Ligand SMILES: Nc1nc2c(c(=O)[nH]1)N[C@H]1C(S)=C(S)[C@@H](COP(=O)(O)OP(=O)(O)OC[C@H]3O[C@@H](n4cnc5c(=O)[nH]c(N)nc54)[C@H](O)[C@@H]3O)O[C@H]1N2
């Protein structure tokens with residue numbers, strides 16, 4: 001019998017779509033967009049549709065596996081759980097609970113799938129990861145400036161005069177925003193794209209501005225200088241609602257416009273025009289995550305925030321420094337679910353430098369690593385060190401749905417259920433304010449189990465079973481408790497499929513900020529308190545000719561490693577009909593200089609590693625730029641993270657994945 005059900009996309013993505021799913025005889029047959037979902041409107045991307053292949057693939061992990069004499073053997077859940085529980089209690093007793101590292105990312109945005117943190121808190125507290133390779137620098141920067149990282153409602157774009165897409169690959173990564181940009185254009189709203197690569201979003205823009213990778217903060221300084229010269233600033237906002245403006249003023253006076261233009265490689269005239277556009281309010285700035293994955297990433301976002309602030313585009317309809325929308329996740333009772341007060345011990349490793357930290361940890365050393373919802377062997381920078389670190393510990397446990405590059409290294413691999421095989425609710429703190437419901441539609445294949453089942457069973461064996469003694473319905477109700485007075489309950493969600501969360505559509509409209517001063521902070525008191533200089537800096541990428549001329553001589557090209565079109569990171573790569581290949585996209589000037597033609601085989605390398613791939617010439621891009629999409633598995637020639645650096649950004653909360661110089665040569 002064929003049945004159509006609703007569900008939700010679990011993937012780590014801006015759009016958090018609602019699904020319509022065809023189920024036939026206990027199998028997922030087709031995944032489509034929910035036509036009634038206000039954001040999805042019946043359209044989803046290939047990654048969403050391919051969740052059917054992810055569900056039914058012959059490569060799904062079906063049983064718990066244990067590595068014996070270097071080979072995986074199927075074992076029972078009873079054996080897996082009791083051995084892992086035994087090890088967890090042994091390591092805790094012998095070395096302390098922080099001898100266990102919990103390494104994770106956010107591959108599934110389900111509220112209950114992320115209860116792994118509760119498990120490790122109740123266990124006593126482990127070594128946990130801080131910061132985020134994904135968006136960490138920008139979140140910290142906006143927290144310093146505004147007190148929180150909040151975005152305007154998706155439909156508020158229609159109130160803008162100009163929309164600036166600044167380093168967000170909308171057509172590829174945020175398809176429902178792309179539809180809104182098309183609509184805005186039809187209403188006569190101006191659209192500009194600032195990016196080192198002329199991408200599909202740039203194609204529909206009124207103007208494309210090519211920028212040197214990592215130099216967006218410099219451009220922002222230039223635009224602010226011109227805003228003040230032309231007297232287009234919002235003095236009232238600056239005087240009444242901000243502190244520390246004198247620090248910004250000093251910074252703006254330290255550079256001339258021609259110096260700025262030379263540094264960021266954007267013509268002076270373009271900078272002046274941008275100042276005029278910013279002065280003609282309202283302007284909506286849509287920031288992407290690419291430009292904060294640099295050593296100077298935090299300051300870059302702070303400088304763009306400052307531009308939005310001085311031009312009077314904060315708290316007004318059609319404005320905003322739209323980067324992330326943390327108010328979405330803050331709607332739920334994450335504290336009651338996570339129980340952080342249960343941990344009596346804890347230790348923090350930076351997410352970026354987790355591998356180095358594992359290799360050097362003392363008192364206690366890391367004995368065990370537990371990987372959930374992540375594939376660090378592909379996705380964490382400087383793969384060669386990550387491999388070494390993850391291979392070095394006594395016990396590596398990986399919970400996943402497939403035998404990934406990380407799982408291959410494990411001592412125990414536990415098979416996880418997917419979105420269609422268990423009930424959960426889904427949301428994303430990146431973009432829109434809807435929470436979606438995903439019911440259980442089919443049974444998991446083989447002996448695969450929901451992540452939460454694994455935590456519950458381990459908790460029982462470790463003596464804190466009562467902390468996990470709830471069914472899924474009760475768990476969801478705990479998470480939804482703060483929303484009950486808004487009628488957002490599990491029953492209503494089950495019936496209505498998705499509901500809008502009560503978040504501000506125009507953040508900071510009341511001009512009351514969540515900073516220590518309650519004002520917009522050009523000089524951040526939070527930064528100061530954490531031991532940083534609270535003033536914004538004009539900083540440049542670490543791997544640049546300005547900061548490291550010797551390195552730039554050896555490795556003259558910037559390597560970007562942006563997100564792949566058809567895969568969410570590494571998650572779909574093994575499911576394509578034709579195996580993926582490493583495509584090396586090069587700027588025209590590099591192709592000319594190195595005599596590269598389309599289809600040539602090239603090596604791209606630096607001191608950290610080397611990758612081989614096939615040339616594709618970027619028709620329009622900033623000179624001296626190369627891109628290799630991230631996510632490719634080892635067996636297909638990846639991952640590109642063999643070349644990237646594990647250095648932390650200026651505010652220590654983010655990665656520097658794109659702050660990466662390389663050289664390139666044809667393979668003869
Ligand atoms: N298809 C697809 N969509 C995805 C994902 C995926 O894996 N695949 N992943 C999801 C996740 S987890 C995230 S975090 C988001 C990320 O969404 P985005 O921020 O849109 O994408 P990224 O690939 O991180 O960022 C790349 C963009 O930044 C530009 N860029 C790089 N360096 C600079 C710079 O210095 N200055 C400027 N101005 N631009 C720069 C790149 O050219 C590119 O256009 O996408 C989500 N959506």
Ligand SMILES: Nc1nc2c(c(=O)[nH]1)N[C@H]1C(S)=C(S)[C@@H](COP(=O)(O)OP(=O)(O)OC[C@H]3O[C@@H](n4cnc5c(=O)[nH]c(N)nc54)[C@H](O)[C@@H]3O)O[C@H]1N2
Nearest residue numbers: 105107108134373374375379399400416561569570571630
């Ligand atoms: N070079 C480079 N590296 C990058 C980036 C970049 O732009 N360039 N982007 C960074 C960004 S923005 C991000 S967000 C990270 C993403 O990094 P990851 O989240 O590590 O990447 P994914 O490939 O999504 O891997 C997630 C793993 O979780 C598994 N999984 C999926 N659903 C479930 C589930 O329900 N339960 C369990 N237990 N497992 C599940 C998948 O099968 C997959 O193996 O990568 C970062 N790495």
Ligand code: SF4
Nearest residue numbers: 009013016017045048
């Ligand atoms: S990956 Fe993103 S755009 Fe694609 S279906 Fe999922 S939420 Fe929608």
Ligand SMILES: [Mo]
Nearest residue numbers: 012133134135
């Ligand atoms: Mo991400």
